[in-house]
Amino acid sequence: MRFELTFARLAPDLKVIAPWRRTDWPFVGRADMLAYASEKKIPVQVTAEKPYSMDRNLVHVSYEGGILEDPWREPYNDMFRMTVSPEDAPDKPEYVEIEYAGGNPVAINGERRANEIGGRHGIGRVDLVENRYVGIKSRGVYETPGVTILFHGHRAVEQLTLDREVMHLRDSLIPRYAEMVYYGYWFAPEREALQALVDDTQKNVNGVARLKLFKGGVLIAGRKSPNSLYDPKIASFEEAGGYNQADADGLIRLAGLRLRALARASAKKD
Amino acid sequence: MRFELTFARLAPDLKVIAPWRRTDWPFVGRADMLAYASEKKIPVQVTAEKPYSMDRNLVHVSYEGGILEDPWREPYNDMFRMTVSPEDAPDKPEYVEIEYAGGNPVAINGERRANEIGGRHGIGRVDLVENRYVGIKSRGVYETPGVTILFHGHRAVEQLTLDREVMHLRDSLIPRYAEMVYYGYWFAPEREALQALVDDTQKNVNGVARLKLFKGGVLIAGRKSPNSLYDPKIASFEEAGGYNQADADGLIRLAGLRLRALARASAKKD
């Protein structure tokens, strides 16, 4: 589906042949296909020993099907390819510093090995029942160590550099953005329009996040930015310089004005 | 602010006296007040040894101010009241089962001690730079062990029981709901209207989540529900019963129709 929606936009006249969806496709299910592959001596990864489907790309491995179809069953630990089990991760936390420029990670401890670093701490295993575009729920297990680390670091730097309203606006659109990507609408005009908004929000997301990696977990241990909007002097309880407590009087009275009007209208009605 | 917005709706004629915001308030900052308290022998929790502010309620402890004002500085481990450090948590994971009825947790391992269980595994520590309603950023550190566990369990059961569109609709409104609660608009009509939507989504969120707690982390290890919308027979790669691959042909062709129209209109223009 994701391939075909991509072709629809980039090569609209391309004819797609999808064997599995043809009515003359002879196989009923995967077991059927495995038997055929075995008969014809076609090498396949999925076997009776690894009874699930597996897809790997730069950022993750996904596992589906077979024994994973029971959502009450926990995956075997030896299924995972990119991460050790949290139990097998080092007994000492590792601290990493990730630098971001314009919202993009540019270095992790000065290098570019996020998957390796995350993987050795058992980071980024996700087990979920997801909702496919075709209308069914399916159970997927993922491991995505590098991106998980980068995500937390990104959020850490955004905390300092994104304006509140910009962050809330962007956050309210994340489910819609995620839908577009997940359903296959990357090369769709709605994704491009939303991307323009997202890109605009990222232009000042510069800085460094310090993260503590330990036994499958990622904790923010520090963040700093040349563009920081956080000003301890304004926020401080200790200094009077920044924010004027008396100003809050007016804000609070006006913030409550419509609630008082509502309370009085209700009282009058009753 | 949260108190006063509550009064605005529930007791609109109540007069609020907020000493800190009065222009005749004699103290400039917290250090000033501590000196006064010490002079008058008024016992206070904050001291030179615990140089930060602390608030506790049923679900969390929050820490702010003092040495925490530097967002690059990691909190001391001995600051925390409800959780052990992930490093000090048991070396063996604990599995818990949480039961939900109508979206509400009703038992965790048959008991009601979520904070204690989460606390001993170092779960629910959060360190963030947040955006206050008055317009400033401030750094807050939280520990909220029980609610963190309940949150993950809730999501696990929702994965089985919430319709896709219902989940995406609800998720797109979470930032708005969180704003309402955080800013103090609990007793506001917009929160009540949004609550009506949320409540409607929860009526079939019944079931059990099995969670693995380990060294600060919470992983979904299983979920089941009498209301499950997940049907392995439909989703299965192994059986042909449910979902008809040929149907996807029509869906995909029509899903791409507007993209092909767009591609062709662009080509014509160029």
Added chain:
Amino acid sequence: MRFELTFARLAPDLKVIAPWRRTDWPFVGRADMLAYASEKKIPVQVTAEKPYSMDRNLVHVSYEGGILEDPWREPYNDMFRMTVSPEDAPDKPEYVEIEYAGGNPVAINGERRANEIGGRHGIGRVDLVENRYVGIKSRGVYETPGVTILFHGHRAVEQLTLDREVMHLRDSLIPRYAEMVYYGYWFAPEREALQALVDDTQKNVNGVARLKLFKGGVLIAGRKSPNSLYDPKIASFEEAGGYNQADADGLIRLAGLRLRALARASAKKD
């Protein structure tokens, strides 16, 4: 599609036979079918004289196809069934009063003849290129006189009775609600969840709207409500009782705080 999605929820096991979508359906287009109907002496409304498709229900007539397929072409005036042309409407405006209870119209001038009243003033003609669920744009012309009047009256009463935040929240969800209804997802859980929100917003929408109907137009001429949140004493420029100008000082200073922080951070960077 709308029928079949309804069956999917209410009668999931019903088998649907849709002749037009069968591969053995012998007709290529509408002209083909009309020829067959004529040959077999089957009476049909669409003729060479009325070369478009027409659907009528309680609230509207829709026209599509045939000569309407050219979006640059204005419909003939004699196509319309429920409304006179604005040019043929009376030369004197008519004022109507519509009463709403819980958001629902309960009487218009004490009666229930909205379509007739709107129709004689040429109200509710809409000409649009719409976006079908199947991915195509199509041109539709509608007349919906009664509902157009009821819509404007409803908004008029909401202006007095809906809290600002409730209105903005509801308004932001209208495109989503409209999608659900238009695509056929009335009996879908996401429509029900959103309806719970909408219903909650309507509980105090009581009052009377006075509308001026003239030559195709509807103008609000007045509105009143026993639940009105509008208080001329608070809003008045003439009295000092309600809203305290000095309060705005604090609000404005704090509303601008994050913008000043941003301006200063940008200046520092440059």
Added chain:
Amino acid sequence: MRFELTFARLAPDLKVIAPWRRTDWPFVGRADMLAYASEKKIPVQVTAEKPYSMDRNLVHVSYEGGILEDPWREPYNDMFRMTVSPEDAPDKPEYVEIEYAGGNPVAINGERRANEIGGRHGIGRVDLVENRYVGIKSRGVYETPGVTILFHGHRAVEQLTLDREVMHLRDSLIPRYAEMVYYGYWFAPEREALQALVDDTQKNVNGVARLKLFKGGVLIAGRKSPNSLYDPKIASFEEAGGYNQADADGLIRLAGLRLRALARASAKKD
């Protein structure tokens, strides 16, 4: 407020002196100020004869206060400055053609006199109870003839040129955009981020709208575009070339899949 929020971003160190909000401001209301102006022979527009406030700019005149504070009272016709009454507008409709390039109107009948054209047909009168940022409702009457015409023409061209999902995404954000502008947050980063999205949507909004102006009303009479995504051949009932009816089978079956799963899960539960 709008001025001050602008200064907050563009000139954060500017000191604002707002006489009306000073505690030493001697006037209690407007009547008071008018008396002073009269005593000191200061010429002012508001008089006993024009007992309301009036603001004019390039696109509109707004009227507030005084006799308009009663939301049940219709404004006098002679209050309006830019528009004739619909009753006094010409008895013959006028057709105008508006050209748009990149979403911007570039000519109306080859000229640039939208206010004059709209004004003579009584177009763009709006009477509403609005929700101010400071928390109060206030009644405002507006006339905005030119922009009303341009708005309808813009929508007409968008119907042809905007992709469905882009339009729905943009539409869902209109209430938020309107809030930003109305509250005074034009020079705010959230408006800039949202603008980036809106600008992206407009890049292919090129074409001509033909509008019928009559007695206060604006009706779309035609639209065309070199970028049109509307393809009568695809949408046609008359030709088989474009859209394949059989494809809808698969779409509909899959669109209803989650509803059937829900229906069956509910049946099982009951």
